Amino acid sequence: MTKIATRTAYGQTLVKLGEENPNIVVLDADLSKSTKTADFAKKFPERFFNAGIAEANLMGMSAGLAAAGKIPFASTFAVFATGRAFEQVRNSIAYPKLNVKVAATHAGITVGEDGGSHQSVEDVSLMRSLPNMTVIVPADAVETDKAVRAAAEHQGPVYIRLGRLDLPVILPEDYEFKLGKAVVLREGWDAAVFANGTMLALALEAAEELAREGVETAVINVSTVKPLDTATVAEVARQAGAVVSAEEHSIIGGLGSAIAEALVENCPVPMERVGLMDTFGESGSPWELMEKYGLTAAGIAAAVRRVHRRKTNG
Amino acid sequence: MNQAKVEELSGRAREMRRMIIEMLAASKSGHPGGSLSAVEIVSTLYFAAMNIDPADPHKPDRDRFVLSKGHAAPVLYAALAEKGFFPREELLTLRKTGSQLQGHPDMKKTPGVDMSTGSLGQGISAAVGMALAGKLDKKDYRVYALLGDGECEEGMVWEAAMAASHYKLDNLTAFLDYNGLQIDGPVQEVMNPTPLAEKWQAFGWEVIKIDGHDFGAIWGALEMAGETKGKPTMIIARTVKGKGVSFMENQVGWHGNAPNAEQAAQALAELGGGKS
Numbered sequence: 054m055t056k057i058a059t060r061t062a063y064g065q066t067l068v069k070l071g072e073e074n075p076n077i078v079v080l081d082a083d084l085s086k087s088t089k090t091a092d093f094a095k096k097f098p099e100r101f102f103n104a105g106i107a108e109a110n111l112m113g114m115s116a117g118l119a120a121a122g123k124i125p126f127a128s129t130f131a132v133f134a135t136g137r138a139f140e141q142v143r144n145s146i147a148y149p150k151l152n153v154k155v156a157a158t159h160a161g162i163t164v165g166e167d168g169g170s171h172q173s174v175e176d177v178s179l180m181r182s183l184p185n186m187t188v189i190v191p192a193d194a195v196e197t198d199k200a201v202r203a204a205a206e207h208q209g210p211v212y213i214r215l216g217r218l219d220l221p222v223i224l225p226e227d228y229e230f231k232l233g234k235a236v237v238l239r240e241g242w243d244a245a246v247f248a249n250g251t252m253l254a255l256a257l258e259a260a261e262e263l264a265r266e267g268v269e270t271a272v273i274n275v276s277t278v279k280p281l282d283t284a285t286v287a288e289v290a291r292q293a294g295a296v297v298s299a300e301e302h303s304i305i306g307g308l309g310s311a312i313a314e315a316l317v318e319n320c321p322v323p324m325e326r327v328g329l330m331d332t333f334g335e336s337g338s339p340w341e342l343m344e345k346y347g348l349t350a351a352g353i354a355a356a357v358r359r360v361h362r363r364k365t366n367g
Numbered sequence: 368m369n370q371a372k373v374e375e376l377s378g379r380a381r382e383m384r385r386m387i388i389e390m391l392a393a394s395k396s397g398h399p400g401g402s403l404s405a406v407e408i409v410s411t412l413y414f415a416a417m418n419i420d421p422a423d424p425h426k427p428d429r430d431r432f433v434l435s436k437g438h439a440a441p442v443l444y445a446a447l448a449e450k451g452f453f454p455r456e457e458l459l460t461l462r463k464t465g466s467q468l469q470g471h472p473d474m475k476k477t478p479g480v481d482m483s484t485g486s487l488g489q490g491i492s493a494a495v496g497m498a499l500a501g502k503l504d505k506k507d508y509r510v511y512a513l514l515g516d517g518e519c520e521e522g523m524v525w526e527a528a529m530a531a532s533h534y535k536l537d538n539l540t541a542f543l544d545y546n547g548l549q550i551d552g553p554v555q556e557v558m559n560p561t562p563l564a565e566k567w568q569a570f571g572w573e574v575i576k577i578d579g580h581d582f583g584a585i586w587g588a589l590e591m592a593g594e595t596k597g598k599p600t601m602i603i604a605r606t607v608k609g610k611g612v613s614f615m616e617n618q619v620g621w622h623g624n625a626p627n628a629e630q631a632a633q634a635l636a637e638l639g640g641g642k643s
C-alpha cells in the first residue's frame with residue numbers, strides 16, 4: 054500500500070493551486086522543507102514569503118496579505134501556529150474574519166522523537182474555540198488534497214491539521230469531501246465511532262475486529278470538526294445508541310468534546326473518548342507512542358465494547 | 368586560561384563531539400549541526416565557568432544554564448554526562464520511548480537541565496527570570512544562556528533583551544552561536560537578523576565578539592562579563608555549524624538529520640580520541 058504523509062499531499066496540492074490561482078500566496082517560518090511548502094516556494098518564488106523563525110509575524114503578515122485580497126496559506130508546526138501565534142490568529146485573522154488558511158503540520162504525538170515540546174495535543178481545541186474559524190483534520194492524502202482545495206475556495210479563516218508521518222491512503226480517489234459534512238464510511242447498529250486524522254484508519258480496523266465478535270460498529274469520518282455536522286452525528290448516535298470518539302489529540306476540547314457537546318444537547322447516549330488523557334506527549338517512535346497512549350485499534354475496540362455494554366445493560 | 372586548562376578542555380570537547388555523534392547515530396534522529404557548533408562554548412561553561420555539583424543538581428546557589436536553542440540538546444546531554452550527572456551509557460537512549468533524554472531539554476526528566484526548552488525564543492526569557500530571582504534573593508549565582516542566530520529572528524528574544532537591560536541584569540551572560548545557518552538556508556537569506564552586535568548593543572547589552580571555537584577567547588569573554596556591572600553581556604561567538612566533522616561543516620542539510628552508521632563511523636574516525 055502506498056504511504057504518504059498528509060503534509061506531503063498538502064505540498065503537492067499547493068503547487069497545483071498555485072498554478073490555478075494567482076491569488077494564492079504561501080508563507081512559512083523556517084520550516085518549509087518540513088511543512089512541504091518548499092515545493093511551492095521553488096515553483097513560485099515571488100509568491101512565497103519566509104518569515105524566518107517568527108511565527109507571530111507569520112500570522113500578522115498573512116492577515117495583511119488577506120486584507121489586501123490575497124489567499125495566504127501560512128504554515129509551520131501546529132504547536133507554533135496555534136500556540137505561539139494564538140493571539141495573532143485570534144485577533145488578526147479570526148476576529149476580522151480574514152481569508153487566511155493556517156495549514157499546520159507535525160500535529161499530534163506522531164511527531165515522535167522531537168518530543169512533547171513539539172507535539173501539539175491541544176491545537177484543535179484552541180482553533181475550535183475561535184469564532185469564524187473552520188477546523189479540518191484530514192485522514193489521508195486523498196482527503197488532504199480535497200480539503201486544501203475546499204479551504205482555498207471557502208471565504209474565511211481555516212485551520213488544517215496535518216501530520217508528519219507517512220500514512221496509508223484509505224479513502225478512494227473519488228471520495229466526496231464537503232466542508233462541514235461528516236461521512237459514514239461503515240454502517241453499524243450496535244455502536245458508532247467518530248474519528249478523524251490518523252485515528253480514522255484505526256477506527257476502521259477496530260470495526261473489522263468488532264464485527265468478528267458480532268458488534269456491528271459504524272465508523273464516521275468527522276474531518277470537519279468545526280462547523281460540526283451535528284445532524285449526521287445525532288442521527289448516527291440515535292441509531293447506534295452508543296458512541297466512541299477517537300482522535301490523536303487531547304480528549305479536552307477536540308473532536309471528542311465537540312461530539313459530546315452535540316450529543317448532550319441532541320441525543321445523549323453512552324459515550325467514551327479515545328485520545329490523549331490530559332497529558333503531554335514525549336519522545337519516542339511514533340507508533341510506539343501511539344501504543345503507549347492507547348491510540349490503537351485495540352484501544353478503540355475496547356472503548357466500543359464498554360459503551361456497547363453500558364447501552365445493553367441499560 | 369593556562370595551557371593545561373586549554374588542553375583539558377580540548378580533550379573534553381573531543382569527547383563531547385564523539386558523544387554527540389554516537390547518541391545521534393543511536394537515536395537515528397536529532398540535530399548535529401547546531402550541537403557541534405556549540406561544543407567549545409558549552410564545555411567551557413561546564414568545565415571552567417559554572418559552579419555546579421552533579422551530586423546536587425538542584426543546589427539553590429548553583430549557576431544556571433538555559434539552552435535557549437533547545438534543539439541542540441545533544442551538546443548539553445554530552446556535557447552533563449561528561450560532568451557526571453548521569454552515566455554516559457544513557458546517552459544511547461536519546462529520544463527513545465521512556466528515556467530521560469528527551470528530543471528537547473526537559474527539566475522534569477533530566478538531572479542538570481535547568482529549563483525545558485525547544486520552542487525557540489522562550490529560553491532567554493526564562494534566563495532573564497532566573498537572573499531576576501538571583502537579584503531578588505541577593506544571591507551571587509550567575510545565569511548563562513545560549514541562543515541561535517536564527518533564533519534571534521523571534522520577536523520574543525528582543526522582548527527578553529529589553530527586559531534584561533531594563534533590570535540591569537549583570538548576572539546574566541548569553542552566548543549567540545553565530546554559525547550563519549538556520550533550517551531553510553543561510554540566516555541572511557531566510558530572514559536577515561544582522562547586524563547582531565549593533566542590535567544587542569542598542570538593546571543595552573555589553574557585547575563581545577569572539578571566535579566561538581577558541582577556549583581562551585571564550586574564557587576571556589566570560590571574565591569580562593563577570594566584571595561588567597549594571598548590564599547583561601552578550602558574547603557573539605562566530606562558529607562553524609557542524610564543526611569537527613568535515614562533511615557536516617557549514618552544511619545546512621546537517622541541521623536536523625542524524626548520521627547513519629557509516630557516516631557516524633567516519634565522523635568518529637575524524638574526531639579521533641575516544642576512551643576504548
Ligand SMILES: Cc1ncc(C[n+]2csc(CCOP(=O)(O)OP(=O)(O)O)c2C)c(N)n1
Nearest residue numbers: 083401485486487515516517518548549550
Ligand atoms: C518557535 C520555534 N519555531 C520553529 C522551530 C523549529 N526550528 C528548530 S531549530 C530551527 C532553526 C534554528 O536556527 P538557529 O537558531 O540558527 O540554530 P542553529 O543554527 O544553532 O542550530 C527551527 C526553525 C522551533 N524549534 N521553535
Ligand SMILES: [Mg+2]
Nearest residue numbers: 516517548549
Ligand atoms: Mg544558526
